[in-house]
Amino acid sequence: MSRAFAYALRPVVINAAKPKDKPYALTDGGGLYLEVLPTGTKVWRYKFHFEGRRDKITIGRYPTVSLKDARQIHAELMDKVLKGENPKAGRQGRPGSRGGVPDQLTxxxxxxxxxxxxxxxxxxxxxxxxxxxxxxxxxxxxxxxxxxxxxxxxxxxxxxxxxxxxxxxxxxxxxxxxxxxxxxxxxxxxxxxxxxxRGAISVPKRTHHKHLLEAEVGRLWRQIPRQGAHFTTLVAAQMLFYTMVRKSELIRSHWAEFDLTTGIWDIPAERMKMRKRHRVYLPRQAVALLQALQPMTGHQDYVFPTIYTSSGRIAPMGEASLNHFFKRIDFGVQGFAPHGVRGTAATLLREHGFRSEVVELLLSHAPRGQVEAAYNHAELGQERRDALQFLADHLDRLAQRPD
The missing domain is CATH 1.10.150.130 (Tyrosine recombinase, N-terminal domain)
Incomplete structure (x- = not known):
């Protein structure tokens, strides 16, 4: 079989190829190329057109399949394509290829x-x-x-x-x-x-969660205790504001994580999005709420257990419970959800003069660089405690303001 191209690779080039963050190809010619994976593995592949569509086939790993062997296999596969045959049909296993993968691998x-x-x-x-x-x-x-x-x-x-x-x-x-x-x-x-x-189903453009103005926060804060919901749900809704944690981190909290005497909640790393332990300095209002809730749920593990469960099963509050709760509150704003609480609280604190470093730590965001990481290592505990106490007090003040 004659070919209208020249193979380009040499063993010295292949051996010198180093892995990168993403896979990349070393082209040999005629659709044959060597893909270098981030793991360092080097794989021969053949890219071809068959029946009007592009496809590719894996030949095997280098050096198990040598440069000479890869070209020989490539020539056989390319010859099939030229004859109008699918090169994937009836492939036999070769050293280093996937031909021996059992059909029963589902x-x-x-x-x-x-x-x-x-x-x-x-x-x-x-x-x-x-x-x-x-x-x-x-x-x-x-x-x-x-x-x-x-x-x-x-x-x-x-x-x-x-x-x-x-x-x-x-x-x-x-x-x-x-x-x-x-x-x-x-x-x-x-x-x-x-x-x-990919792209067959259109995904709506992602939007930022809605933040509330101070007057809107005041109306919401007045309405929360007036809702006809279970006490655990009412407490959870208020604790989102008092702690500025993520919804999943709150509803899966355990009583063992809290020290109500010192007003400290330590969330273990495995439950945090950033996989780093997070400390919350509870304001007085949050401690009072938890003390009121403790006689109801303190006999078991979860602070906010679900009330919809089969006999004997203990589980935390469902993810959708707070979503439904916020959705039905009529305070003049449509579409406000629990995810918007963190942004609203952070905005309030920044507008009232609290430093961005303090707010970022309250949100348990990762520092952007080594300098910030070293600075944040001190945790700024007292400033964080002051910020959350200010936030709790300010919420009370906003609730008292006339519209």
Whole structure:
């Protein structure tokens, strides 16, 4: 077979190639290239056109598949394409290739392997969410399919029922894409069907959570205690303002984390978004609320347990409880949600002269650089305590102001 190109790579160039933050290609010619992965692994791949679409096939790892062997295999595959044959059809296993991957390796089997091997460092709650998405939306449709046989059309069929919840649909698609990225890096798949349907479902542009003006805060603060909700929900809503923590960090809090004598709440690192222990200096109003709540829930672990549970099961308040609570409060503002509390509180403190460093620490944001990290190591405890006490007192003052 004659060819109208010249191979370009040399062993010295291949051996000298170092890994980078992202995969990159060393082109040899005729669609043959060597992909250098961030792990240092070097993989031969062949990119081709067949029946009007672009595709690629993995040949094997270098140096198990040498430069000479890769070119020989490439020539055979390219010859098939020129004859109108699909080079993926009937492939035989070669040293270092994925030809020996068993057909019975299903998507579900590999997805569960991916969770175990790549998400071990994430929180138990995050791993549970990923598995829940897989078990609810993905496995019923393609879980039993051979991993390497899943087509883009099948991924799109997984997403179609989720079209009305576009953010979830994109999350599921991204999850499938990450699984296939891992499979490709480990040479058990050649292409990523989820990548090919990216953008098929339009996700609304993300907007910042609404912040309230002082008059609006006052009206909201007056209305919270007047709502016909369970006492734990009322306390949780007010504690969001008093502590400036994230909703998930609050509703999963444990009584053992609180010292009501000193007014300190220490949130362990595994429950924080930044995976760093966070201390909250509770204002007097927050301590009083918790002392009132303790006779009701202090006999068990969670400060804010759910009231909707089966017999004997202990669980924290659901994620949606506070969302529904804020949604039904009529204080003249539409669309205000728990996520907007942190921004509202931070704005109030900045407008009343508290330093940005103090506010950032209250929000448990990571410092941007080494200088900031060294500065923030002191924690500015007294300034943070003063800020949260001012915030609690100011909320009371705002509630007393006439509209």
């Amino acid at each position: 998507f579900e089997t590999y997805a569960r392997k991916w969770v175990e091997e790549t998400l071990f460092y994430r929180s138990a709650a995050y791993r549970a969410q990923q598995l829940r998405w897989l078990e609810s939306h993905v496995f019923p449709a393609i879980g039993g399919r051979p991993l390497a046989a899943v087509a883009p059309r099948e991924v799109l069929d997984v997403l179609e029922p989720l079209r009305t919840t576009a953010v979830t649909a994109e999350g599921v698609r991204s999850l499938i894409q990450r699984i296939y990225n891992y499979a490709i890096r480990n040479l058990v798949a050649d292409s990523n069907p989820a990548l090919m349907v």
